[in-house]
Amino acid sequence: MEIKTAEFTLSAPNVGMCPQDTKPEYAFIGRSNVGKSSLINMLCRNKRLAKTSSTPGKTLLINHFIINREWYLVDLPGYGFAKRSKSEVAKLDQMIRGYILGREQLVNVFVLIDVRLEPQKIDLEFMEWLGVSSVPFSIVFTKADKLSALKVRQNVEAYTRAMMENWEEMPPYFVTSSEKGDGRNEVLDYIAQINQSLKD
Numbered sequence: 001m002e003i004k005t006a007e008f009t010l011s012a013p014n015v016g017m018c019p020q021d022t023k024p025e026y027a028f029i030g031r032s033n034v035g036k037s038s039l040i041n042m043l044c045r046n047k048r049l050a051k052t053s054s055t056p057g058k059t060l061l062i063n064h065f066i067i068n069r070e071w072y073l074v075d076l077p078g079y080g081f082a083k084r085s086k087s088e089v090a091k092l093d094q095m096i097r098g099y100i101l102g103r104e105q106l107v108n109v110f111v112l113i114d115v116r117l118e119p120q121k122i123d124l125e126f127m128e129w130l131g132v133s134s135v136p137f138s139i140v141f142t143k144a145d146k147l148s149a150l151k152v153r154q155n156v157e158a159y160t161r162a163m164m165e166n167w168e169e170m171p172p173y174f175v176t177s178s179e180k181g182d183g184r185n186e187v188l189d190y191i192a193q194i195n196q197s198l199k200d
Contacts, residue, residue: 001192004068006044011061015099019064024198025072025105026191028140029096030112031080031122035142038178039112040065040075043187050075060092062099071195072105080122100135107194108136110187115141115155115175119162128166138172140187145177 012018030036037050049065063075076099077092084092100109109130113123130137139159144152152175160170172190176183 001188003044003188005066006046006049006068006073007066008049009064009066009072011063013061014095015062015102018062018099018103019072021072022105023066023071024107024195025064025074025103026194027074027076027100027106027109028112029076029109029126030078030140030142031114031120032078034078034112034114035178036075036078036112039140039142039176040073042176042178042181043184044073062095071191074099074106076100079126100130101133106135107198108138108191110138110140112140112142113159115144115152116146118155119159124162124166127163127171131167138174138190139170140183141173141175143177144175144182145179 009019010017028036028040040050041047044065044067050063060077062077065073065075067073076096079093079096100106111123111127111130113120127137127139141152141156141159147155156173156175163170174183174186174190176187
């Protein structure tokens with residue numbers, strides 16, 4: 001798939017204010033500072049599409065981008081270590097869960113994982129919740145350019161072992177680098193396959 005147009009549509013504070021549209025939606029989410037905005041910009045080849053920040057937890061709304069006028073890329077707030085009060089964290093959590101469970105147009109959640117880190121409890125628990133909730137998801141390992149190819153493979157294998165303690169099989173996963181563009185075609189082709197299956 002080639003992205004010809006990628007346009008910001010709107011930012012919604014809750015699922016009820018998302019676009020009144022039936023086009024398929026693909027949500028991107030991860031722990032704060034996982035490189036989500038950089039990945040979105042790399043996929044769309046537009047460095048200014050999603051706002052990147054050195055401060056974790058910058059995304060606070062449900063951001064919709066219309067791609068090729070055919071489907072939506074949805075940038076969800078991160079979870080985890082952002083410096084926020086308990087009430088703010090609870091509010092964000094409610095917004096994220098409300099969207100994921102309540103949005104009929106959502107067809108896949110891409111969970112972003114920093115490939116440099118050992119398996120994190122918060123990520124494993126979030127994916128466990130997606131599985132229990134019967135929400136289709138895939139894993140996107142980010143920042144692969146920060147490690148050697150061997151170390152990337154070893155870390156992905158470590159993640160696979162951690163996942164297989166509770167899962168019968170690994171969900172689809174992609175290894176990416178926003179700096180080098182690695183994994184871009186694989187992620188977009190996967191989205192194209194799902195879009196085609198929805199039409200068949």
